[in-house]
Amino acid sequence: MKRLCVGVILFLGVQWLSAQQPTVPANAVEEMHNWNERLLEAAQVPGGNSSQIPRDYKIGPEDLIEVSVFEVPELSRAVRVSAGGAVSLPLIGAVPVVGLSPLEVEKKLTELLRQSYIKDPQVTVFLKEFRSDPVSIVGAVKMPGLYYIQTEKSLIEVLAMAQGFSDGPTRLPGQEILITHKARTGQPPVEASLATADSLSSETSAVAADEKTDWAEVVEVPIKKLLESGDPKWNVPIYPGDVVRVVQAGTYYVAGDVNHPGGFPLTDFEHVTTLQALAIAGGTKRSAKMGEALIIRRDASGNRIETKVDLKKIERGQAEDLDIGANDILFVPGSVTKQAVLRAVEATIQVATGVLIWR
The missing domain is CATH 3.10.560.10 (Outer membrane lipoprotein wza domain like)
Incomplete structure (x- = not known):
């Protein structure tokens, strides 16, 4: 029966946590x-x-190239590569250039100009804009x-x-x-x-x-x-x-008998230990069963693993302060008996306080 109750509490706790957005501490912001x-x-x-052009960069649509032909200023100009992948130049018309490097375009334009009107063209192609x-x-x-x-x-x-x-x-x-x-x-x-x-x-x-x-x-x-x-x-x-x-950043969760349960991001870029996670969640309530906490996580195959953690021993330095990873759940169960006693004590204090004030 006890295990059934704990199982129900864990199930409800996990369902509640899955609906929570991570709480970002003020220092993290x-x-x-x-x-x-x-x-x-x-x-x-x-x-x-x-800043330099990668040697193997391939020209693509919308790139802007600068074409310079030595001693032929009429052919030197900046041209934008069309959506179809070509540039249009005087004497030679539309030239496909997509997929070519600037050096390959130089060789192609040199050959095309040689076949037209220029005996020994010297062409330089410079890539001005990546688009x-x-x-x-x-x-x-x-x-x-x-x-x-x-x-x-x-x-x-x-x-x-x-x-x-x-x-x-x-x-x-x-x-x-x-x-x-x-x-x-x-x-x-x-x-x-x-x-x-x-x-x-x-x-x-x-x-x-x-x-x-x-x-x-x-x-x-x-x-x-x-x-x-x-x-x-x-x-x-x-x-x-x-x-x-x-x-x-990954998110870990703290549930159960703690003051501020919820999801918390791993904001320090390193790791969070069990005690650190507990402190970020505002610590435990007085009714918490410190010796019966659990770290719940999934292994690489998706299997659920529960590790029992004795928070009292960790606080005393008698046990290892385990790391909390992304998607881990630190669950601190509460004692029903402790809660009933604490509620009775609190009610008694409130009544006594009221009597003193009345007097």
Whole structure:
């Protein structure tokens, strides 16, 4: 019967928690404001990456290219690539350029002009604006969406375009930012494409040396190192077509006989221990059964795991203060007997207080 009651309480508690929005502590909101100020301030300072066109960038619709023909100013001009993927130039008409690099366009225009009226044309093509592939900024930012950049930008500059990190209750940033560089056709790195900015170690399977395929590199940047280390290597370059995802903070839950039950975000970018989670939830009530708390979580296969936690022993330093992870539930049961006694004591105090006031 006792287990049935506990099971019912846990079920109702989990159902209630699932309907709750995470509660954001005031210090977490203030921390986000500080981080955004630091981010926007850093965006005003030139980054550690020089602005240059990627060597293998392929021209796309709406890009703006500058065509210069030596000693033929009539043919030199800036032209926008049409939606159909071509540019129109005097003498040679419409020329398809989508999917070609600036160097490949130079060679193509040189050959076409040689076939027309110019004996030995010297053509230079410079990419002035990227417009074909906007940067996608998603996740825990204030203004997620598509942003057009004309040249390479730094990660901090791109985050500033999205007005920095979100400080709302449902989209606080987590520990890292994931940058997916646009897929390119060609030879991928010898091994995978998930790396940190300071280590290109692979986390995916190796690719055969002679295999030609579409591949995309994914780079992981820790938020703390980006904004606190001062090392420019974390301020990685962002190119048109890239996807920047600020991973959202996970949420843990505290339920049962605590003063402020609910969901709480993992806002410190590190970890939260059992006692820290309890403190954030306002501590336990006097009727709480401190020695019978539970941490409820799911393993990688989705199986439910319950770990008994003796909060009294943890407070005394006699037991390990376990970490609370994303989607974990810390449940502190209450004693029905204790609650009845406390209510009786409180009622007695109120009556006694009323008598004293009457007298």
